[in-house]
Amino acid sequence: MIRAGLTVLSPRGTRARLSVFIWHRVAPTPDPMFPGELHAERFARTLGWIKRWFNVLPLDEAVRRLSDGALPARAAAITFDDGYADNLTVAAPILQAAGLHATFFVATGYLDGGRMWNDGLIEAVRRSPLDVLDTPQWGRFSLADWRGREAAALRLIDQIKYLEPTAREQAVVDVARAAHTTLPTDLMMSSTQVVQLHRLGFAIGAHTVSHPILAKISLPRAREEIGGGRDVLERLIGARVPLFAYPNGKPGRDYLPEHVALVSELGFDAAVSTAWGASASGDDIFQLRRFTPWDAGRLRFGIRMAQNLAQPLREALV
Structure with a gap:
């Protein structure tokens, strides 16, 4: 059919x-x-x-x-x-x-060994040992469970997506630092x-x-x-x-x-x-x-x- x-x-x-x-x-x-x-x-x-x-x-x-x-x-x-x-x-x-x-x-x-900016944000949130991610520029996010981490990553991507490329990459670095995360290269x-x-x-x-x-x-x-x-x-x-x-x-x-x-x-x-x-x-x-x-x-x-x-x-x- x-x-x-x-x-x-x-x-x-x-x-x-x-x-x-x-x-x-x-x-x-x-x-x-x-x-x-x-x-x-x-x-x-x-x-x-x-x-x-x-x-x-x-x-x-x-x-x-x-x-x-x-x-x-x-x-x-x-x-x-x-x-x-x-x-x-x-x-x-x-x-x-x-x-x-x-x-x-x-x-x-x-x-x-490169990494796309959106994946940098996703992996920063995924790998963070924190229960709360506090980013002065982009907001405060609960990381208490997978649903919260998904929501945090999507909100960050939405806010950062249309920045000028250099500023976008810097934003990823800043988020990873705030998340206490080392980003993957593979x-x-x-x-x-x-x-x-x-x-x-x-x-x-x-x-x-x-x-x-x-x-x-x-x-x-x-x-x-x-x-x-x-x-x-x-x-x-x-x-x-x-x-x-x-x-x-x-x-x-x-x-x-x-x-x-x-x-x-x-x-x-x-x-x-x-x-x-x-x-x-x-x-x-x-x-x-x-x-x-x-x-x-x-x-x-x-x-x-x-x-x-x-x-x-x-x-x-x-």
């Missing part, structure tokens, strides 16, 4: 719509601080549904076939953002077991792990160097971030990197029309946003939509994907 409904919403050919899944991490076991987040058992179950209901293609092939009006019914692609080490150690073996392809968008500035992939992922047959995509909010930085710096990240990856894997993912990816807020033009000018074949929905023939291939279904149950997951496909087509995102 679900498969038939998805076929109606996304038939083959010129009326096809491309569903692109986006994830970031796959934990080996459930995370007590974020119990709703993806873990290995749940990811394997989710891939089983996706394989049964969708025709999963490599993203670069899906883009070409979308442009040509030649997608199969229920076309889909799988993507991961940022470059977490568990993409190789946890997600990749599960994808291989399911026989499914994925594209991994990597922010190169965090390779080899959350992201090493350069060697990126190469290993590529050699397994998965695609590597560009995701800037330092994951800035492009709308908040100058256009020359955006050019350096976008092109520089791609150049590092191409040297690493010894192959062209044709696909790009906008950091955060909300059109009109995180990136603007000039960034779409810049990605095209720099020679990428396509780019992905985080705008919900599915892309149709004639849509801007430099603003492909992506979606993360969060339902853990089979029926709700299928309904959610149908709802995503059924969203009305819109004009250009930005």
Whole structure:
């Protein structure tokens, strides 16, 4: 029933719509601080549904076939953002077991011991020995249980997210110091792990160097971030990197029309946003939509994907 409904919403050919899944991490076991987040058992179950209901293609092939009006019914692609080490150690073996392809968008500035700012905040809160975290600038938070720690991390992320990058990194240092925490250096992939992922047959995509909010930085710096990240990856894997993912990816807020033009000018074949929905023939291939279904149950997951496909087509995102 679900498969038939998805076929109606996304038939083959010129009326096809491309569903692109986006994830970031796959934990080996459930995370007590974020119990709703993806873990290995749940990811394997989710891939089983996706394989049964969708025709999963490599993203670069899906883009070409979308442009040509030649997608199969229920076309889909799988993507991961940022470059977490568990993409190789946890997600990749599960994808291989399911026989499914994925594209991994990597922010190169965090390779080899780096750490994304939001993870710095999460790990500062997770690892703190304190029952109360008192930060003069960002507030006072209860860390008495996992629910309190989750709420504290999310509130800190929300407050700090749109700071200028240098100030944002300093805020992470300040929070970690207040939390009496030493931050980890093994959350992201090493350069060697990126190469290993590529050699397994998965695609590597560009995701800037330092994951800035492009709308908040100058256009020359955006050019350096976008092109520089791609150049590092191409040297690493010894192959062209044709696909790009906008950091955060909300059109009109995180990136603007000039960034779409810049990605095209720099020679990428396509780019992905985080705008919900599915892309149709004639849509801007430099603003492909992506979606993360969060339902853990089979029926709700299928309904959610149908709802995503059924969203009305819109004009250009930005």
